Amino acid sequence: MIQPVRLALALVLVWGAATPAVAAQAERAKRDRAVSVANGPADSLPVVRVAHGTPTVFLFPAPINRKTLTFDESRIRVLDAGERSVIVQPVADLAEGERYEVGVFFADGRAPARAAFSLVTDPAEVDIQINVQRPELAGAACPVDQPRAPRPEDFVLLGLVDKEGVSATPIKDYTDAGRGFHVQSAIAYRGKGWVLVDAVVVNHVGQAPWGPRVATLTGRVGLPLRARIVMADTSAIQPGESRRVFMVADLPQLPVSPVFNLELVGDGRTLNVPNVRFPKASTGATP
Numbered sequence: 001m002i003q004p005v006r007l008a009l010a011l012v013l014v015w016g017a018a019t020p021a022v023a024a025q026a027e028r029a030k031r032d033r034a035v036s037v038a039n040g041p042a043d044s045l046p047v048v049r050v051a052h053g054t055p056t057v058f059l060f061p062a063p064i065n066r067k068t069l070t071f072d073e074s075r076i077r078v079l080d081a082g083e084r085s086v087i088v089q090p091v092a093d094l095a096e097g098e099r100y101e102v103g104v105f106f107a108d109g110r111a112p113a114r115a116a117f118s119l120v121t122d123p124a125e126v127d128i129q130i131n132v133q134r135p136e137l138a139g140a141a142c143p144v145d146q147p148r149a150p151r152p153e154d155f156v157l158l159g160l161v162d163k164e165g166v167s168a169t170p171i172k173d174y175t176d177a178g179r180g181f182h183v184q185s186a187i188a189y190r191g192k193g194w195v196l197v198d199a200v201v202v203n204h205v206g207q208a209p210w211g212p213r214v215a216t217l218t219g220r221v222g223l224p225l226r227a228r229i230v231m232a233d234t235s236a237i238q239p240g241e242s243r244r245v246f247m248v249a250d251l252p253q254l255p256v257s258p259v260f261n262l263e264l265v266g267d268g269r270t271l272n273v274p275n276v277r278f279p280k281a282s283t284g285a286t287p
Contacts, residue, residue: 028122030054032129037115039135045101048130049122052093055079058086060106060115060132068105068114068157075100076119094121105158106134162192167279171199174273180207181271184242190278195251197227197262197276202242209236212264215247217276219260225249229264236267254278 028051035046050056066081075094079087088102103116115132155161171186186199195217203210211234215227227249237243247262258280262273 028126030128034131036133045118048117051126055089058130060084063107065105065107071102166191169279180204188278197247203237205240211236212266214265216263217260
């Protein structure tokens with residue numbers, strides 16, 4: 001008879017100790033609600049109420065890039081991250097006035113490109129499920145939402161930069177008088193798995209308007225690399241005018257002899273820039 005009495009006493013003590021915590025959780029009303037992400041940097045982040053004893057599930061309307069998930073690990077735990085969902089829980093209830101941001105990029109890159117939320121603890125309510133809504137771009141009559149300006153951490157989170165950083169080297173000015181081109185202020189960049197050429201292309205006076213359409217990098221060994229062309233102004237470069245042009249290519253491993261010929265095929269003329277040399281990996285990284 002001694003053992004049952006001791007067991008009952010132990011259960012009473014445990015229940016008495018657990019009752020305040022259970023009561024505190026019971027006081028909070030659990031909510032399931034829809035939240036729209038911020039359209040731009042000027043908009044305040046939507047507030048989500050979290051509690052230590054309750055996981056909060058974010059359900060997204062489109063796939064997310066889990067590598068870009070940002071949060072304060074000392075205060076917030078991410079219990080799971082899927083293709084369209086994230087489950088979070090604070091390490092402890094957040095104090096009054098304490099806020100922590102959780103954010104993630106959508107995989108498609110469409111604006112708004114990032115979903116971010118401000119986490120707080122409310123003594124009366126907790127959100128158990130957040131159905132994330134992403135505003136659709138409206139017609140031309142409505143203002144177009146501007147995506148958040150990229151931050152330094154974004155490049156690391158997206159895998160574009162690693163501990164070796166970004167290396168750069170200048171490219172000598174080049175003139176092709178026969179075809180009416182001059183290339184100046186060119187720089188070759190190399191990051192993690194990618195290379196980029198930033199150049200100012202001048203279309204000589206007396207030539208027809210010209211715009212690059214296809215970019216190819218051809219090395220001494222290996223297959224040619226097709227590069228993306230990026231310009232702030234995609235209209236043709238008029239005679240006597242210049243335009244800054246970016247050529248970007250994926251290059252997981254740089255060849256031993258990293259010298260390329262850059263070919264820009266455009267409207268009726270082709271610009272060939274020889275001896276484009278990409279830098280080796282940065283030597284300033286620490287192991």
